[in-house]
Amino acid sequence: xxxxxxxxxxxxxxxxxxxxxxxxxxxxxxxxxxxxxxxxxxxxxxxxxxxxxxxxxxxxxxxxxxxxxxxxxxxxxxxxxxxxxxxxxxxxxxxxxxxxxxxxxxxxxxxxxxxxxxxxxxxxxxxxxxxxxxxxxxxxxxxxxxxxxxxxxxxxxxxxxxxxxxxxxxxxxxxxxxxxxxxxxxxxxxxxxxxxxxxxxxxxxxxxxxxxxxxxxxxxxxxxxxxxxxxxxxxxxxxxxxxxxxxxxxxxxxxxxxxxxxxxxxxxxxxxxxxxxxxxx
Numbered sequence: 001x002x003x004x005x006x007x008x009x010x011x012x013x014x015x016x017x018x019x020x021x022x023x024x025x026x027x028x029x030x031x032x033x034x035x036x037x038x039x040x041x042x043x044x045x046x047x048x049x050x051x052x053x054x055x056x057x058x059x060x061x062x063x064x065x066x067x068x069x070x071x072x073x074x075x076x077x078x079x080x081x082x083x084x085x086x087x088x089x090x091x092x093x094x095x096x097x098x099x100x101x102x103x104x105x106x107x108x109x110x111x112x113x114x115x116x117x118x119x120x121x122x123x124x125x126x127x128x129x130x131x132x133x134x135x136x137x138x139x140x141x142x143x144x145x146x147x148x149x150x151x152x153x154x155x156x157x158x159x160x161x162x163x164x165x166x167x168x169x170x171x172x173x174x175x176x177x178x179x180x181x182x183x184x185x186x187x188x189x190x191x192x193x194x195x196x197x198x199x200x201x202x203x204x205x206x207x208x209x210x211x212x213x214x215x216x217x218x219x220x221x222x223x224x225x226x227x228x229x230x231x232x233x234x235x236x237x238x239x240x241x242x243x244x245x246x247x248x249x250x251x252x253x254x255x256x257x258x259x260x261x262x263x264x265x266x267x268x269x270x271x272x273x274x275x276x277x278x279x280x281x
Contacts, residue, residue: 004246012244021140028127036120037063039250039258040112042240046231046251047108058109065113066120074125074276075269081118081262085220088259092226095173099234108231115227115258122262129274133210134200142274145196146217146264150256152192153185153218160184169222174229182222189218209271217264224259228252 019031040062044055069077091098102108123143131139161181169177193214197207228251232240241249268274 006246008245008247020143025124025128029124032120032123033063033066035250035254036066036116038243039116039240039254042243042249042251043112043116044109045237046228046235046240047112048105048235049109058112062113062116065117069117069121072121074121075266077118077121078125078262078266078269080114081122082266084114084118085223085259085263088227089223092170092173092223092230095170095230096234103234111231115224118262119254119258122265125265125269125276126261126274129269129276131274133206133268133273134197134202136200139274142264142268146261147257148192149189149214149217149264150221150260152188153221154256155185156188157181157185157222160187170226173226173233177222177226182219185222186215186218189214206273213264213267213271216267217260220263221256221260224256227259228255 019035020028023031037059041055041059044058047058049055049058091102102111126139126142126146129139129142131137131142133142157177158181160183161176161178164180164184165178167179168175169179169182190211193211194207196214197210202210228240232238239248240251243249244253247253265274269276
C-alpha cells in the first residue's frame with residue numbers, strides 16, 4: 001500500500017504543479033474544471049447515484065454549469081459559499097440528527113453543487129486576480145498560500161492529535177479527529193501566516209489581518225473534511241472512489257480545499273489584497 005501511495009504521488013505531483021502554476025488562465029480554468037468534474041463523478045456516488053450513467057450525467061452537468069457561470073460575478077458565488085459552509089457547520093454539528101432533511105438523493109446532489117462550484121470559482125478568481133500584499137504581486141502566490149494553509153493545518157493537526165488527542169472533535173462524523181488536532185493545526189497556521197507576513201514585508205496591520213484570515217481559512221478547512229466524512233458515513237463508504245490508487249478519490253484529497261479556497265478568496269478580496277479586472281471569471 002505504501003509503495004502504491006508513493007508511486008501515485010510521484011505521478012500526480014508534477015501534473016498538479018504544472019496544471020496550477022504553469023498554465024495560462026484559460027488552461028488553468030480547463031485543468032481545474034476537469035478536476036472538479038472528476039470530483040463531481042465521485043460526489044454523485046456520495047449523493048446516492050450508484051449507476052454509472054447517472055454518475056457520468058451528474059459530472060457532465062457539473063462541467064456545463066462551470067462553463068455557464070463564467071459571467072457571474074465571482075464575489076456573488078463566494079458569498080454563497082460562505083453562507084453554505086455556515087449551514088454545513090450546523091449539519092455536521094447535529095449529525096446524525098437532521099439527516100432526514102438532507103438525506104434524499106436530490107438534496108445531496110445539490111450539496112455537491114454548493115461545495116464544488118464555489119471552489120472552482122474561488123480558484124479561478126485567485127488565478128485571474130492581481131495580488132497586492134506587501135511586496136507580493138503574483139496571484140499564483142495566493143493560490144500557493146491557501147494550499148499551504150490547508151496542508152500545514154493538516155500536518156499540525158496530525159501531530160497534535162497523536163500527542164494530545166483525547167477530546168474528540170466530532171466522534172459521530174469522524175472519530176479520529178480531536179480538538180487537540182484542531183488547535184495544533186491552528187497554531188501551525190498562525191506560524192505560517194507570521195512567516196508569510198514577514199517575507200512579504202507587510203505592514204503590521206496587514207500581517208495581523210493575514211493571521212486572522214489564515215486562522216479562519218484553516219478552521220473552515222476542517223469543516224470541509226468533516227462534511228465529506230459525514231456524507232461518506234451516511235452513504236456507508238470509506239473512500240469517495242479509487243481513482244487515485246493508495247489515496248482514495250479526488251474528493252478525499254480536496255475536501256478541505258473545497259471549503260478553504262472560496263473563503264480565503266472572499267476574505268482577501270474584501271480586504272483589498274486581490275483585485276479582479278472585470279469581476280467575473
